[in-house]
Amino acid sequence: xxxxxxxxxxxxxxxxxxxxxxxxxxxxxxxxxxxxxxxxxxxxxxxxxxxxxxxxxxxxxxxxxxxxxxxxxxxxxxxxxxxxxxxxxxxxxxxxxxxx
Amino acid sequence: xxxxxxxxxxxxxxxxxxxxxxxxxxxxxxxxxxxxxxxxxxxxxxxxxxxxxxxxxxxxxxxxxxxxxxxxxxxxxxxxxxxxxxxxxxxxxxxxxxxxxxxxxxxxxxxxxxxxxxxxxxxxxxxxxxxxxxxxxxxxxxxxxxxx
Numbered sequence: 001x002x003x004x005x006x007x008x009x010x011x012x013x014x015x016x017x018x019x020x021x022x023x024x025x026x027x028x029x030x031x032x033x034x035x036x037x038x039x040x041x042x043x044x045x046x047x048x049x050x051x052x053x054x055x056x057x058x059x060x061x062x063x064x065x066x067x068x069x070x071x072x073x074x075x076x077x078x079x080x081x082x083x084x085x086x087x088x089x090x091x092x093x094x095x096x097x098x099x100x
Numbered sequence: 101x102x103x104x105x106x107x108x109x110x111x112x113x114x115x116x117x118x119x120x121x122x123x124x125x126x127x128x129x130x131x132x133x134x135x136x137x138x139x140x141x142x143x144x145x146x147x148x149x150x151x152x153x154x155x156x157x158x159x160x161x162x163x164x165x166x167x168x169x170x171x172x173x174x175x176x177x178x179x180x181x182x183x184x185x186x187x188x189x190x191x192x193x194x195x196x197x198x199x200x201x202x203x204x205x206x207x208x209x210x211x212x213x214x215x216x217x218x219x220x221x222x223x224x225x226x227x228x229x230x231x232x233x234x235x236x237x238x239x240x241x242x243x244x245x246x247x248x
Contacts, residue, residue, distance in 0.1 A: 002158050002161040002162070003163055003164055003165075003166065004163060004164070004165045005166050005168075006166070006167040007168045007170070008169045009169075010171040010173060010176075010224050012173070013175070013222045013223065014222050020154050022157060024161075030157075034147070038221075041218070041235070044147075045147035048144070048150075050144070050150055052144075052150040053136075053140055053150070054144075057144075059147070065146070065147055065148075067144060067145045067147075070144060
């Protein structure tokens with residue numbers, strides 16, 4: 001059976017980290033860990049770690065949703081993603097976090 | 101001062117919620133095969149595409165969606181007024197439900213209910229999506245635990 005497990009961690013009002021993990025027969029198939037901010041009525045992704053349709057990597061977007069950087073990296077644990085986001089918050093897009 | 105309070109909300113999605121998500125994604129992004137193809141050629145240039153792909157993959161395989169929300173901020177209690185708790189109960193009972201219908205069932209002004217939905221959404225307590233011109237609340241809060 002396929003299960004999509006969504007975990008949303010509240011960071012501040014209008015800021016969150018969302019984890020989406022798709023399990024097939026109990027095995028993790030795809031994941032997306034995204035730091036999102038609420039702009040008007042829409043949640044905008046600023047940074048995302050995922051392996052959907054490609055290798056493990058990190059994407060950085062601007063506040064209009066335009067991809068500004070993509071870096072290949074090993075899969076991060078969700079707990080580590082939460083720590084990184086809590087440290088940098090909205091300024092995360094201006095910091096080189098590829099080595100963290 | 102270190103915050104030790106943690107509120108954990110568990111939400112499940114009914115068949116009606118899944119159908120609404122399916123229709124919404126199909127309307128916004130097209131068929132499953134198209135989304136998969138776009139993902140392949142565009143990679144991650146559209147941040148919403150991969151999320152829609154995961155949701156559709158789950159729905160099309162008759163899977164289930166489980167959601168957990170973790171809030172470590174005491175201000176969450178400011179968002180939980182009596183009227184807003186009523187909204188959560190109405191969404192649980194009648195959802196997926198539009199703000200317009202919620203206002204009707206609660207016998208309240210549309211604007212006030214809309215503002216309440218937005219306040220609850222900012223704290224991730226309610227999940228709402230835009231369907232056409234309407235904002236629709238979905239998912240059912242099954243459990244809300246407070247840990248210290």
